[in-house]
Amino acid sequence: MLTANIDGNRSRPIPSAVGVCPFCRSEMVPRCGEVRIHHWAHKSKANCDPxxxxxxxxxxxxxxxxxxxxxxxxxxxxxxxxxxxxxxxxxxxxxxxxxxxxxxxxxxxxxxxxxxxxxxxxxxxxxxxxxxxxxxxxxxxxxxxxxxxxxxxxxxxxxxxxxxxxxxxxxxxxxxxxxxxxxxxxxxxxxxxxxxxxxxxxxxxxxxxxxxxxxxxxxxxxxxxxxxxxxxxxxxxxxxxxxxx
Known part of the structure; x- marks a missing residue:
């Protein structure tokens, strides 16, 4: 995903930040490497949108x-x-x-x-x-x-x-x-x-x-x-x- 919630506000990925999925409320981690577009990933396989x-x-x-x-x-x-x-x-x-x-x-x-x-x-x-x-x-x-x-x-x-x-x-x-x-x-x-x-x-x-x-x-x-x-x-x-x- 491109966005996650940080302190209740939608945010782009920020290195070292901790986000929350706006859909399933599970923890998300930023992926901010040099090759792929910066995005958020669920920390674990979550029960998100099927x-x-x-x-x-x-x-x-x-x-x-x-x-x-x-x-x-x-x-x-x-x-x-x-x-x-x-x-x-x-x-x-x-x-x-x-x-x-x-x-x-x-x-x-x-x-x-x-x-x-x-x-x-x-x-x-x-x-x-x-x-x-x-x-x-x-x-x-x-x-x-x-x-x-x-x-x-x-x-x-x-x-x-x-x-x-x-x-x-x-x-x-x-x-x-x-x-x-x-x-x-x-x-x-x-x-x-x-x-x-x-x-x-x-x-x-x-x-x-x-x-x-x-x-x-x-x-x-x-x-x-x-x-x-x-x-x-x-x-x-x-x-x-x-x-x-």
């Missing part, structure tokens, strides 16, 4: 793109008492969950049901085959034009040939980052791929965009549930004859 898993520096870097007050937000379902830690939760109410390792579909659906208004940022570099799939994206995706203007929105009827199949049925947006901890900088795409939920004109809607553009979209509240729905509805109204590569 959705918690070991984090890579890629995961921590994504969380650090957002203000400290948005990171590692604790949620509790008032009806059931169920509690979990979201990677990032914005002021507008959008939860950002960052995922590197394989995630069982049952748990993935449970998280989506729990957070509802959310977006996934997924490590697309985890398996070599995933990078190979996306390498020919320019020949597979068809860009949509509106009048004389390009939209940077693309349709594909071959999503299963481009993206990891485990994520195709998500009811929320999924952003694939192919520059993850196992990414090959020389061959991985320099853009992210935002896969919109559902189908439009029988295909899937994809938006390639730089990392900074995704962050600006999150800060500007352009990838929450209502905004994503508006985009897909707008594309659904467009005539397919206006598509272009």
């Amino acid at each position: 959705w918690r898993e070991p984090e890579t520096d890629w995961h921590r870097n994504w969380k650090n793109e957002f203000p400290l007050s948005w990171q590692e937000k604790i949620f509790q379902d008032e009806a059931t008492g169920e509690r979990h830690i979201a990677d990032v939760h914005t002021l507008s109410g959008l939860t950002v969950e960052v995922q590197h390792s394989h995630l069982d579909p049952t748990e993935r659906r449970a998280r989506e049901e729990f957070y509802r208004n959310m977006i996934w940022v997924v490590d697309g570099s985890r398996l070599k085959g995933n990078r190979e799939k996306i390498s020919e994206w320019r020949n597979t995706l068809v860009e949509i034009s509106q009048g004389q203007s390009r939209t940077n929105l693309f349709l594909t009827d071959k999503a299963e040939e481009l993206f990891p199949n485990d994520w195709l049925e998500c009811p929320v947006p999924v952003c694939f980052d192919y520059m993850g901890p196992k990414g090959d900088v020389s061959s991985a795409p320099q853009v992210l791929f935002l896969l919109y939920p559902g189908t439009v004109h029988g295909g899937r809607l994809v938006e390639p965009l730089p990392r900074g553009s995704l962050l600006r979209a999150i800060f500007a509240e352009r990838v929450d549930t209502s905004s994503v729905r508006s985009v897909t509805q707008r594309v659904a109204r467009l005539r397919l004859s206006n598509r272009r590569r």
